[in-house]
Amino acid sequence: MPHGAPILVTGATGNIGRALVKQLSAAGVTVKALVRDPGKAAALQAPGVEIVQGDLADSASLDAALAGVDHVFLLSAMQPNQVELQGNLVEAARRAGRPHIVKLSVYGAGPDAPVPFARWHWQTEQQIEQAGLPFTHLRPNNFMQNLLGQGRSIAAQGVFYDSIGADTQVSQVDIRDIAAVAAHALTEPGHAGKTYHIMGPEAITNNDMAATLSGVLGKPVRYVEVAAEDYKRTLMGYGVPEWLADTLNALNAYYDSGYGAELTDTVRAVGKKEPIAFAQFARDFAQTFKTPA
Ligand SMILES: NC(=O)c1ccc[n+]([C@@H]2O[C@H](COP(=O)([O-])OP(=O)(O)OC[C@H]3O[C@@H](n4cnc5c(N)ncnc54)[C@H](OP(=O)(O)O)[C@@H]3O)[C@@H](O)[C@H]2O)c1
Numbered sequence: 001m002p003h004g005a006p007i008l009v010t011g012a013t014g015n016i017g018r019a020l021v022k023q024l025s026a027a028g029v030t031v032k033a034l035v036r037d038p039g040k041a042a043a044l045q046a047p048g049v050e051i052v053q054g055d056l057a058d059s060a061s062l063d064a065a066l067a068g069v070d071h072v073f074l075l076s077a078m079q080p081n082q083v084e085l086q087g088n089l090v091e092a093a094r095r096a097g098r099p100h101i102v103k104l105s106v107y108g109a110g111p112d113a114p115v116p117f118a119r120w121h122w123q124t125e126q127q128i129e130q131a132g133l134p135f136t137h138l139r140p141n142n143f144m145q146n147l148l149g150q151g152r153s154i155a156a157q158g159v160f161y162d163s164i165g166a167d168t169q170v171s172q173v174d175i176r177d178i179a180a181v182a183a184h185a186l187t188e189p190g191h192a193g194k195t196y197h198i199m200g201p202e203a204i205t206n207n208d209m210a211a212t213l214s215g216v217l218g219k220p221v222r223y224v225e226v227a228a229e230d231y232k233r234t235l236m237g238y239g240v241p242e243w244l245a246d247t248l249n250a251l252n253a254y255y256d257s258g259y260g261a262e263l264t265d266t267v268r269a270v271g272k273k274e275p276i277a278f279a280q281f282a283r284d285f286a287q288t289f290k291t292p293a
Helices: 015-026 059-065 082-095 116-130 144-157 175-187 206-217 228-237 242-256 278-284 286-290
Strands: 007-009 031-035 049-053 071-074 100-104 135-140 159-162 194-198 222-225
Touching: 007 015, 015 031, 015 175, 049 059, 059 082, 071 082, 071 175, 082 100, 082 116, 100 116, 100 175, 116 135, 116 242, 135 175, 144 159, 144 206, 144 278, 144 286, 159 206, 159 228, 175 194, 206 222, 206 278, 206 286, 228 242, 278 286
Parallel strands: 007 031, 007 071, 031 049, 071 100, 100 135, 135 194, 159 222
Antiparallel strands: none
16 A cells, blocks of 8 residues: 555544554555654654644644645544534645545444434534545444453453343444554545445354353353443443443443444455454453453
Protein backbone atom coordinates (compact mmCIF):
# COMPACT_ATOMS: atom_id res chain seq x y z
CA MET A 1 0.00 0.00 0.00
CA PRO A 2 2.51 2.69 -1.09
CA HIS A 3 1.25 6.23 -0.61
CA GLY A 4 2.62 9.74 -1.05
CA ALA A 5 1.14 12.41 1.21
CA PRO A 6 0.97 11.60 4.93
CA ILE A 7 -2.24 10.12 6.37
CA LEU A 8 -3.63 12.05 9.35
CA VAL A 9 -4.71 9.60 12.06
CA THR A 10 -6.88 10.95 14.90
CA GLY A 11 -7.56 8.81 17.97
CA ALA A 12 -3.98 7.60 17.48
CA THR A 13 -3.42 6.75 21.16
CA GLY A 14 -6.58 4.62 21.31
CA ASN A 15 -7.24 0.96 20.60
CA ILE A 16 -7.82 1.14 16.85
CA GLY A 17 -5.57 4.16 16.29
CA ARG A 18 -2.51 2.44 17.77
CA ALA A 19 -3.07 -0.65 15.61
CA LEU A 20 -3.67 1.49 12.53
CA VAL A 21 -0.51 3.60 12.96
CA LYS A 22 1.49 0.40 13.43
CA GLN A 23 0.04 -1.21 10.29
CA LEU A 24 0.50 1.91 8.15
CA SER A 25 4.09 2.36 9.31
CA ALA A 26 4.88 -1.30 8.63
CA ALA A 27 3.51 -0.85 5.10
CA GLY A 28 5.84 2.09 4.48
CA VAL A 29 3.09 4.74 4.64
CA THR A 30 3.89 8.11 6.22
CA VAL A 31 1.59 9.09 9.07
CA LYS A 32 0.77 12.21 11.04
CA ALA A 33 -0.50 10.89 14.38
CA LEU A 34 -2.64 13.54 16.09
CA VAL A 35 -2.29 13.30 19.87
CA ARG A 36 -3.50 15.58 22.63
CA ASP A 37 -0.60 14.74 24.91
CA PRO A 38 2.70 13.91 23.17
CA GLY A 39 3.76 12.36 26.48
CA LYS A 40 1.35 9.50 25.68
CA ALA A 41 2.78 8.97 22.20
CA ALA A 42 5.90 6.92 22.98
CA ALA A 43 4.26 3.69 21.84
CA LEU A 44 3.43 5.28 18.49
CA GLN A 45 7.04 5.99 17.54
CA ALA A 46 7.80 4.03 14.37
CA PRO A 47 9.37 4.65 10.95
CA GLY A 48 7.46 7.29 8.99
CA VAL A 49 5.33 8.40 11.95
CA GLU A 50 5.27 12.09 12.88
CA ILE A 51 3.63 12.95 16.19
CA VAL A 52 1.47 16.06 15.83
CA GLN A 53 0.09 17.77 18.91
CA GLY A 54 -3.57 18.70 18.51
CA ASP A 55 -7.07 18.45 19.90
CA LEU A 56 -10.41 18.01 18.18
CA ALA A 57 -11.62 20.80 20.47
CA ASP A 58 -8.97 23.17 19.03
CA SER A 59 -9.77 24.05 15.41
CA ALA A 60 -6.49 25.91 14.83
CA SER A 61 -4.55 22.75 15.71
CA LEU A 62 -6.65 20.84 13.17
CA ASP A 63 -5.96 23.41 10.43
CA ALA A 64 -2.25 22.93 11.05
CA ALA A 65 -2.47 19.12 11.20
CA LEU A 66 -4.36 18.93 7.89
CA ALA A 67 -1.69 20.77 5.91
CA GLY A 68 -0.54 18.56 3.03
CA VAL A 69 -2.94 15.73 3.94
CA ASP A 70 -5.21 13.93 1.43
CA HIS A 71 -6.68 11.24 3.69
CA VAL A 72 -7.84 11.38 7.33
CA PHE A 73 -8.84 8.67 9.79
CA LEU A 74 -11.47 10.19 12.09
CA LEU A 75 -12.02 8.65 15.52
CA SER A 76 -12.56 9.97 19.01
CA ALA A 77 -13.79 8.46 22.26
CA MET A 78 -17.44 7.60 22.87
CA GLN A 79 -18.60 10.75 24.60
CA PRO A 80 -21.64 13.05 24.48
CA ASN A 81 -19.80 15.88 22.69
CA GLN A 82 -18.32 13.63 19.99
CA VAL A 83 -20.50 15.14 17.26
CA GLU A 84 -19.18 18.61 18.09
CA LEU A 85 -15.55 17.41 18.35
CA GLN A 86 -15.63 15.45 15.11
CA GLY A 87 -17.57 18.29 13.46
CA ASN A 88 -14.58 20.55 14.10
CA LEU A 89 -12.44 18.18 12.02
CA VAL A 90 -15.03 18.11 9.25
CA GLU A 91 -15.11 21.90 9.13
CA ALA A 92 -11.31 22.09 9.15
CA ALA A 93 -11.23 19.58 6.28
CA ARG A 94 -13.64 21.77 4.36
CA ARG A 95 -11.28 24.73 4.84
CA ALA A 96 -8.29 22.60 3.83
CA GLY A 97 -7.91 20.66 0.58
CA ARG A 98 -11.12 18.62 1.06
CA PRO A 99 -9.35 15.39 2.05
CA HIS A 100 -10.97 11.96 2.03
CA ILE A 101 -12.36 11.15 5.49
CA VAL A 102 -12.40 7.55 6.70
CA LYS A 103 -14.80 7.82 9.62
CA LEU A 104 -14.86 5.21 12.38
CA SER A 105 -18.58 4.82 13.04
CA VAL A 106 -20.56 1.90 14.47
CA TYR A 107 -22.69 -0.97 13.21
CA GLY A 108 -26.32 0.14 13.41
CA ALA A 109 -25.59 3.86 12.97
CA GLY A 110 -28.79 5.62 11.99
CA PRO A 111 -31.14 8.48 12.87
CA ASP A 112 -33.48 6.21 14.86
CA ALA A 113 -30.92 3.88 16.45
CA PRO A 114 -31.91 2.85 19.99
CA VAL A 115 -28.50 3.77 21.45
CA PRO A 116 -27.35 7.39 21.46
CA PHE A 117 -23.80 6.85 20.19
CA ALA A 118 -25.14 5.14 17.05
CA ARG A 119 -27.21 8.28 16.39
CA TRP A 120 -24.16 10.48 17.09
CA HIS A 121 -22.01 8.54 14.62
CA TRP A 122 -24.76 8.81 12.01
CA GLN A 123 -24.91 12.60 12.53
CA THR A 124 -21.18 12.88 11.82
CA GLU A 125 -21.47 10.62 8.77
CA GLN A 126 -24.18 12.97 7.50
CA GLN A 127 -22.09 16.06 8.23
CA ILE A 128 -19.15 14.64 6.25
CA GLU A 129 -21.37 13.79 3.29
CA GLN A 130 -23.19 17.13 3.36
CA ALA A 131 -19.84 18.94 3.43
CA GLY A 132 -19.16 17.29 0.08
CA LEU A 133 -16.02 15.55 1.33
CA PRO A 134 -15.00 12.18 -0.10
CA PHE A 135 -15.94 9.70 2.63
CA THR A 136 -15.70 6.08 3.70
CA HIS A 137 -17.77 5.08 6.71
CA LEU A 138 -16.48 2.15 8.76
CA ARG A 139 -19.21 0.55 10.88
CA PRO A 140 -17.73 -2.18 13.07
CA ASN A 141 -19.64 -4.46 15.40
CA ASN A 142 -18.65 -5.02 19.04
CA PHE A 143 -14.90 -5.22 19.72
CA MET A 144 -13.42 -8.48 21.07
CA GLN A 145 -10.94 -6.27 22.94
CA ASN A 146 -13.77 -4.98 25.19
CA LEU A 147 -13.31 -8.22 27.12
CA LEU A 148 -9.77 -7.21 28.13
CA GLY A 149 -11.43 -4.87 30.65
CA GLN A 150 -12.50 -8.01 32.52
CA GLY A 151 -9.08 -9.64 32.26
CA ARG A 152 -8.45 -9.37 35.97
CA SER A 153 -11.75 -11.02 36.88
CA ILE A 154 -11.16 -13.82 34.38
CA ALA A 155 -7.63 -14.34 35.69
CA ALA A 156 -8.55 -14.24 39.38
CA GLN A 157 -12.02 -15.82 39.47
CA GLY A 158 -12.54 -17.38 36.03
CA VAL A 159 -15.65 -15.29 35.46
CA PHE A 160 -16.86 -12.33 33.41
CA TYR A 161 -20.07 -10.36 33.70
CA ASP A 162 -22.43 -8.43 31.44
CA SER A 163 -26.14 -7.82 30.98
CA ILE A 164 -26.31 -9.40 27.51
CA GLY A 165 -28.09 -12.74 27.18
CA ALA A 166 -25.70 -15.69 27.58
CA ASP A 167 -26.88 -17.15 24.26
CA THR A 168 -27.16 -13.93 22.28
CA GLN A 169 -25.07 -14.09 19.13
CA VAL A 170 -22.84 -11.15 18.19
CA SER A 171 -20.32 -11.09 15.35
CA GLN A 172 -17.52 -9.79 17.59
CA VAL A 173 -14.62 -8.24 15.69
CA ASP A 174 -10.94 -7.84 16.56
CA ILE A 175 -9.75 -4.23 16.39
CA ARG A 176 -6.67 -5.32 14.40
CA ASP A 177 -9.06 -6.27 11.59
CA ILE A 178 -10.80 -2.89 11.81
CA ALA A 179 -7.39 -1.23 11.51
CA ALA A 180 -6.61 -3.39 8.46
CA VAL A 181 -9.80 -2.29 6.73
CA ALA A 182 -9.05 1.35 7.62
CA ALA A 183 -5.46 1.08 6.34
CA HIS A 184 -6.61 -0.16 2.93
CA ALA A 185 -9.47 2.37 2.73
CA LEU A 186 -6.98 5.17 3.46
CA THR A 187 -4.31 4.17 0.98
CA GLU A 188 -6.06 2.67 -2.06
CA PRO A 189 -8.42 4.15 -4.63
CA GLY A 190 -11.98 2.92 -4.87
CA HIS A 191 -13.23 3.31 -1.31
CA ALA A 192 -14.77 6.79 -1.50
CA GLY A 193 -18.55 6.81 -1.16
CA LYS A 194 -18.61 3.39 0.51
CA THR A 195 -20.00 2.26 3.89
CA TYR A 196 -18.43 -0.91 5.26
CA HIS A 197 -19.93 -3.09 7.97
CA ILE A 198 -17.01 -4.78 9.73
CA MET A 199 -17.59 -8.09 11.53
CA GLY A 200 -15.56 -10.98 12.87
CA PRO A 201 -15.72 -14.40 11.16
CA GLU A 202 -18.46 -15.87 13.37
CA ALA A 203 -21.48 -14.86 15.41
CA ILE A 204 -20.69 -16.01 18.95
CA THR A 205 -22.38 -15.90 22.34
CA ASN A 206 -20.88 -15.00 25.69
CA ASN A 207 -21.24 -18.69 26.63
CA ASP A 208 -19.21 -19.53 23.49
CA MET A 209 -16.53 -17.04 24.56
CA ALA A 210 -16.40 -18.57 28.04
CA ALA A 211 -15.99 -22.07 26.54
CA THR A 212 -13.22 -20.90 24.20
CA LEU A 213 -11.40 -19.11 27.02
CA SER A 214 -11.65 -22.25 29.16
CA GLY A 215 -9.94 -24.27 26.46
CA VAL A 216 -7.24 -21.70 25.73
CA LEU A 217 -6.47 -20.93 29.39
CA GLY A 218 -6.79 -24.53 30.54
CA LYS A 219 -9.15 -23.65 33.41
CA PRO A 220 -12.91 -23.16 33.73
CA VAL A 221 -14.17 -19.73 32.70
CA ARG A 222 -17.85 -18.89 32.92
CA TYR A 223 -20.06 -16.02 31.87
CA VAL A 224 -22.50 -14.61 34.41
CA GLU A 225 -25.46 -12.68 33.02
CA VAL A 226 -26.56 -9.98 35.46
CA ALA A 227 -29.78 -7.94 35.51
CA ALA A 228 -29.48 -4.58 33.78
CA GLU A 229 -30.02 -2.57 36.98
CA ASP A 230 -27.34 -4.58 38.83
CA TYR A 231 -24.93 -4.19 35.92
CA LYS A 232 -25.56 -0.44 35.89
CA ARG A 233 -24.89 -0.20 39.64
CA THR A 234 -21.66 -2.18 39.28
CA LEU A 235 -20.42 -0.07 36.36
CA MET A 236 -21.20 3.16 38.19
CA GLY A 237 -19.31 1.77 41.19
CA TYR A 238 -16.25 1.63 38.92
CA GLY A 239 -16.78 5.27 37.94
CA VAL A 240 -18.65 4.73 34.66
CA PRO A 241 -21.00 7.71 34.09
CA GLU A 242 -24.71 6.96 34.32
CA TRP A 243 -25.44 7.80 30.65
CA LEU A 244 -22.80 5.30 29.54
CA ALA A 245 -24.01 2.55 31.88
CA ASP A 246 -27.55 3.07 30.52
CA THR A 247 -26.20 3.06 26.96
CA LEU A 248 -24.35 -0.23 27.46
CA ASN A 249 -27.50 -1.84 28.85
CA ALA A 250 -29.54 -0.46 25.94
CA LEU A 251 -26.97 -1.87 23.51
CA ASN A 252 -27.20 -5.27 25.17
CA ALA A 253 -30.99 -5.18 24.93
CA TYR A 254 -30.61 -4.32 21.24
CA TYR A 255 -28.26 -7.28 20.77
CA ASP A 256 -30.73 -9.51 22.65
CA SER A 257 -33.38 -8.53 20.08
CA GLY A 258 -31.16 -10.31 17.51
CA TYR A 259 -29.57 -7.42 15.66
CA GLY A 260 -25.84 -8.15 16.09
CA ALA A 261 -25.32 -11.53 14.42
CA GLU A 262 -24.87 -10.39 10.81
CA LEU A 263 -21.71 -11.58 9.05
CA THR A 264 -20.00 -9.63 6.28
CA ASP A 265 -17.03 -10.17 3.99
CA THR A 266 -15.42 -6.75 4.63
CA VAL A 267 -12.26 -7.89 6.41
CA ARG A 268 -11.38 -10.24 3.55
CA ALA A 269 -12.59 -8.01 0.72
CA VAL A 270 -11.23 -4.66 1.94
CA GLY A 271 -8.75 -5.55 4.70
CA LYS A 272 -7.27 -8.28 2.47
CA LYS A 273 -6.80 -10.73 5.33
CA GLU A 274 -8.56 -13.56 7.09
CA PRO A 275 -10.72 -12.20 9.94
CA ILE A 276 -9.40 -13.07 13.40
CA ALA A 277 -11.53 -15.65 15.21
CA PHE A 278 -12.26 -15.31 18.93
CA ALA A 279 -10.06 -18.36 19.67
CA GLN A 280 -7.08 -16.58 18.08
CA PHE A 281 -7.86 -13.40 20.01
CA ALA A 282 -7.97 -15.45 23.23
CA ARG A 283 -4.59 -17.02 22.45
CA ASP A 284 -3.03 -13.67 21.55
CA PHE A 285 -4.20 -12.06 24.81
CA ALA A 286 -3.94 -15.15 27.03
CA GLN A 287 -1.44 -13.40 29.27
CA THR A 288 -3.98 -10.68 30.13
CA PHE A 289 -6.55 -13.34 31.00
CA LYS A 290 -4.01 -15.23 33.12
CA THR A 291 -2.50 -12.37 35.12
CA PRO A 292 -4.61 -11.13 38.04
CA ALA A 293 -2.74 -7.80 38.01
N1 LIG B 1 -16.06 -0.69 21.87
C1 LIG B 1 -16.80 -1.18 20.90
O1 LIG B 1 -17.21 -2.36 20.93
C2 LIG B 1 -17.15 -0.33 19.69
C3 LIG B 1 -17.84 -0.89 18.63
C4 LIG B 1 -18.09 -0.10 17.49
C5 LIG B 1 -17.69 1.21 17.44
N2 LIG B 1 -17.03 1.74 18.53
C6 LIG B 1 -16.57 3.14 18.44
O2 LIG B 1 -15.15 3.13 18.49
C7 LIG B 1 -14.70 4.40 18.96
C8 LIG B 1 -13.65 4.18 20.01
O3 LIG B 1 -12.55 3.51 19.42
P1 LIG B 1 -11.27 3.08 20.28
O4 LIG B 1 -11.71 2.04 21.27
O5 LIG B 1 -10.19 2.77 19.35
O6 LIG B 1 -10.98 4.43 21.03
P2 LIG B 1 -10.35 4.66 22.48
O7 LIG B 1 -9.35 3.58 22.79
O8 LIG B 1 -11.46 4.94 23.43
O9 LIG B 1 -9.53 6.00 22.22
C9 LIG B 1 -10.16 7.22 21.95
C10 LIG B 1 -9.16 8.10 21.23
O10 LIG B 1 -9.78 9.37 20.96
C11 LIG B 1 -8.87 10.38 21.39
N3 LIG B 1 -9.59 11.59 21.75
C12 LIG B 1 -10.57 11.74 22.67
N4 LIG B 1 -10.93 13.03 22.75
C13 LIG B 1 -10.15 13.71 21.87
C14 LIG B 1 -10.03 15.07 21.50
N5 LIG B 1 -10.79 16.03 22.08
N6 LIG B 1 -9.11 15.40 20.57
C15 LIG B 1 -8.32 14.46 19.98
N7 LIG B 1 -8.39 13.16 20.30
C16 LIG B 1 -9.29 12.80 21.23
C17 LIG B 1 -8.15 9.78 22.59
O11 LIG B 1 -6.99 10.50 22.87
P3 LIG B 1 -6.38 10.63 24.35
O12 LIG B 1 -5.38 9.49 24.47
O13 LIG B 1 -5.74 11.96 24.35
O14 LIG B 1 -7.50 10.52 25.32
C18 LIG B 1 -7.89 8.37 22.05
O15 LIG B 1 -6.79 8.37 21.19
C19 LIG B 1 -15.92 5.14 19.49
O16 LIG B 1 -16.32 6.08 18.53
C20 LIG B 1 -16.98 4.03 19.61
O17 LIG B 1 -18.30 4.51 19.48
C21 LIG B 1 -16.74 1.01 19.63
